[in-house]
Ligand SMILES: Cc1cc2nc3c(=O)[nH]c(=O)nc-3n(C[C@H](O)[C@H](O)[C@H](O)COP(=O)(O)OP(=O)(O)OC[C@H]3O[C@@H](n4cnc5c(N)ncnc54)[C@H](O)[C@@H]3O)c2cc1C
């Protein structure tokens with residue numbers, strides 16, 4: 001049974017990462033009643049991920065140089081006005097006939113709780129973050145090959161390393177952070193393999209100069225890497241992972257401007273784990289189904305289009321953090337606070353709230369960090385040549401075991417030139433992860449025969465954000481009157 | 488699907504065929520529905536005749552086309568809960584049998600021999616061995632390829648060219664004009680718009696349907712199983728929401744639960760109420776599904792005509808224009824027979840069945 005449809009909240013915040021915590025805190029300080037829903041059992045999201053208390057970690061902050069920022073954000077939860085509901089897996093958001101929003105959630109650690117919830121509110125702030133972008137290569141399904149951010153998340157939450165000798169590869173600023181965390185935790189990281197160069201940043205000197213904190217962070221990672229003797233190899237990619245039961249080595253190749261492997265440059269590097277990722281994809285499906293417009297980010301993902309005060313193209317739906325494009329936890333926190341204030345201004349009918357000095361400052365900071373994030377993103381956009389390192393039998397969709405060869409056949413023999421048609425004809429992306437793992441690759445492969453060469457996957461359309469047991473669906477509350485509307 | 492079938496049979500009759508679609512192959516309703524090839528849900532009449540012919544043709548096609556179309560002659564099982572439902576089903580099946588349908592009564596104790604996981608609460612049912620299934624997108628893609636027709640995807644028809652006498656001369660797309668003495672309107676739910684481009688009238692409307700897809704399972708559902716009230720829903724003309732769960736397994740593992748019917752225009756917004764009813768219906772038939780998770784849901788818009796019959800044949804006012812659209816929730820099943828009819832009409836040969844009930848001229852243009 002759903003929880004009783006009692007008084008609605010003013011605001012439901014979905015996601016208790018940096019953005020959601022800041023948004024919930026700001027809105028509550030301005031007097032709104034706030035429900036803060038998160039799938040996990042602890043606040044913090046990706047960046048401030050920390051071990052569950054049961055693990056008895058003595059100093060969770062050891063892995064964070066920004067722990068004090070988190071304690072500050074978390075303090076907001078204790079100061080009243082926020083109903084923090086952990087283990088709430090939101091599977092859809094709907095607009096009810098009375099104009100209120102309903103967030104439908106499964107409960108329980110794995111969504112297996114027997115009391116699904118329906119949380120109603122006058123406004124929604126989407127702060128669901130992002131997930132890692134992956135590009136397939138031969139051998140990527142071997143045990144020991146893990147997501148780069150995932151490896152770091154494992155470390156932060158469970159304090160375990162994916163291996164002893166870990167190659168870090170892919171593209172994006174996250175790689176350096178991952179490498180220094182892994183090395184700092186005692187792993188041997190022989191090399192960081194970055195597909196782009198970092199020179200791209202230099203094309204945006206203004207964005208760089210106005211973001212000293214980022215530079216500082218890069219320097220910290222840089223010196224940490226030096227200290228641990230991690231070498232950095234740019235314009236290179238892991239083009240194959242070798243091993244039988246587990247990864248034993250990887251091939252690293254130099255790649256050209258278009259990410260095509262350069263013949264004769266292969267080098268084999270022994271390792272027992274590979275942490276790989278190509279940046280982050282905004283997790284927006286809860287609201288794209290409601291019609292929220294998206295924009296193409298410079299690194300080829302789809303993020304929500306937001307106005308100056310973080311509202312989506314659908315009135316009443318706000319978003320902050322990675323859902324509007326990757327930009328790091330500080331941008332997420334800034335946007336969250338801005339959104340929280342904007343929601344309060346709207347619901348309380350006090351537009352002047354958004355004209356304060358604080359809001360002006362937040363907006364400036366946001367604009368500056370966004371510009372920087374976009375500059376970085378542009379430098380890490382995948383080139384079309386990556387598909388050259390696939391073989392016909394490389395699995396592209398792991399859930400449905402669809403190989404590159406079968407996708408190629410759908411494209412060349414059946415004229416499937418977009419991800420949806422490839423999916424219909426091959427099942428790529430229809431499985432358990434609903435394309436989170438392969439949609440980028442499938443979209444690129446589908447477009448390979450067209451003039452565009454690469455296209456980003458279209459905006460996320462996953463009507464069910466998490467799998468829902470049929471028993472739960474069937475037992476949902478019936479609408480008050482099943483008024484059959486005729487047209 | 489319909490366009491692919493028309494192309495296939497027309498090309499086999501020796502005609503030169505070009506297929507134009509503004510989207511990709513199976514980008515319309517064909518890629519957003521299910522692939523049930525049913526006779527069981529049709530009452531005696533012209534649609535059932537078309538379905539019976541199609542059933543035979545699908546079997547032929549399944550031998551000619553690659554296994555990739557996932558044709559399965561798995562049979563349907565219609566079940567009733569309660570005696571009134573069972574009696575109604577019995578009358579319905581008796582009438583169908585006279586029209587050539589194979590329908591075998593299955594008493595309650597034997598239901599679970601056919602479907603081991605069915606709810607014990609059911610009164611009985613009928614087994615329809617002629618019911619079958621294909622994967623519609625793959626079926627359309629393979630049929631289109633096998634037709635040998637020229638295929639121009641990503642090109643929208645923006646005008647129908649006509650000659651001095653009002654007769655069709657071809658179509659216009661952004662890529663240029665294509666001349667042909669015959670144009671077949673197989674634009675499905677958008678068939679009314681295409682007709683309008685030609686100065687013709689066809690009242691095709693969208694009837695929305697949702698399908699729920701579960702996580703992959705070992706074969707737990709063997710037939711297409713549905714409750715008897717589905718038949719009433721299919722035949723209903725009401726705009727209001729109707730849901731009766733049709734449950735079927737697929738070769739790939741997921742169980743599909745379809746399908747709702749409601750007339751709400753082209754609105755794609757997820758309806759939690761529809762999902763609730765579909766899940767409720769499916770778990771009532773198969774209680775073990777309650778623990779199974781739905782991993783996705785999708786929506787399509789059936790091409791609906793007011794009398795639930797497709798429009799197949801020559802337009803009454805525009806010489807050279809033929810319609811083949813409006814198959815509502817049965818376009819996959821009815822595709823081969825439709826294609827064969829259209830091909831015969833184009834070549835002037837004897838059609839395999841009486842086309843009069845399907846002629847588009849039956850819809851008088853609204854004043
Ligand atoms: C694996 C990974 C590792 C990262 N590591 C770093 C790093 O080291 N340094 C760095 O600067 N940035 C890192 N990032 C980027 C990081 O996401 C952002 O910088 C920052 O955490 C963004 O905050 P956010 O609030 O937007 O999202 P997040 O912190 O990602 O928070 C989103 C929250 O939403 C919840 N959520 C998502 N979907 C649902 C749902 N359907 N129902 C309920 N709750 C839901 C999640 O449980 C999560 O708690 C990483 C990202 C990822 C994906």
Ligand SMILES: Cc1cc2nc3c(=O)[nH]c(=O)nc-3n(C[C@H](O)[C@H](O)[C@H](O)COP(=O)(O)OP(=O)(O)OC[C@H]3O[C@@H](n4cnc5c(N)ncnc54)[C@H](O)[C@@H]3O)c2cc1C
Nearest residue numbers: 488489509515516517520523644675696787817818819820
């Ligand atoms: C949820 C659901 C479940 C269903 N289940 C079944 C089932 O189990 N069995 C069954 O038999 N049927 C089922 N159906 C119905 C079936 O899907 C349709 O009847 C069938 O797909 C119609 O095929 P079509 O070729 O007429 O239409 P479509 O597949 O929609 O094809 C029409 C094509 O015309 C193109 N087009 C339109 N306008 C233009 C233009 N101006 N220029 C160029 N191209 C144009 C479109 O792009 C489209 O590709 C179901 C439908 C739904 C929604």
